[in-house]
């Protein structure tokens with residue numbers, strides 16, 4: 001298991017998400033990342049941003065689908081069977097409150113307790129965290145970085161209501177919705193801690209899905225909204241043995257993203 005008790009490594013993933021098409025803006029973050037409520041919101045000053053929690057939700061949901069597919073194919077990562085639970089359904093989680101209780105009763109100390117929790121947790125909870133395990137990936141809010149190059153920050157559009165039963169546009173149902181125009185760029189900042197190379201690869205694969213048309217952000221994506229491009233992607237890593245240098249202010253050198261993708265492929269069997 002990866003340690004929660006001491007520093008092994010830290011990776012900084014930076015870059016920007018550029019909107020290839022307009023992005024729909026919601027008034028609040030959605031609980032369901034792929035639902036109709038939208039992950040782009042505005043600061044009180046009117047500056048659009050994607051909350052880190054929303055970005056994490058979208059990438060996590062994608063990773064769950066990916067890992068379930070690998071599981072169905074009988075794949076292993078690093079020799080271990082992969083799995084992804086349904087974190088939205090308490091009874092379908094890898095560690096239910098009941099399992100947690102059982103572990104808690106048997107564990108002699110906190111370390112054993114954490115190790116047992118780790119053993120029972122699915123591949124995705126181990127990385128993205130769960131009710132019981134701390135996340136080893138943290139996402140900062142992705143704030144609009146190029147406001148000055150956009151004619152306007154947001155636009156209001158007319159929408160036509162779709163009848164969910166008939167799948168047709170019903171006349172008379174109109175609503176307005178707000179979008180961020182194409183060309184908007186959002187700063188991307190992720191930190192991964194105490195991770196294996198292949199886990200960095202797993203996060204990068206999800207980020208790249210967002211950048212190459214396999215995954216969209218926000219609502220109304222079937223109407224062509226929310227398609228992004230990933231630009232200036234950079235990964236910088238610090239290992240335990242180099243910690244002091246970097247605490248002293250040295251900037252870690254960039255590592256090619258390709259290395260982590262290759263590590264993921266190499267650990268898949």
Ligand SMILES: [Zn+2]
Pocket residue numbers: 084085086093094095121122123124125126130
């Ligand atoms: Zn899980």
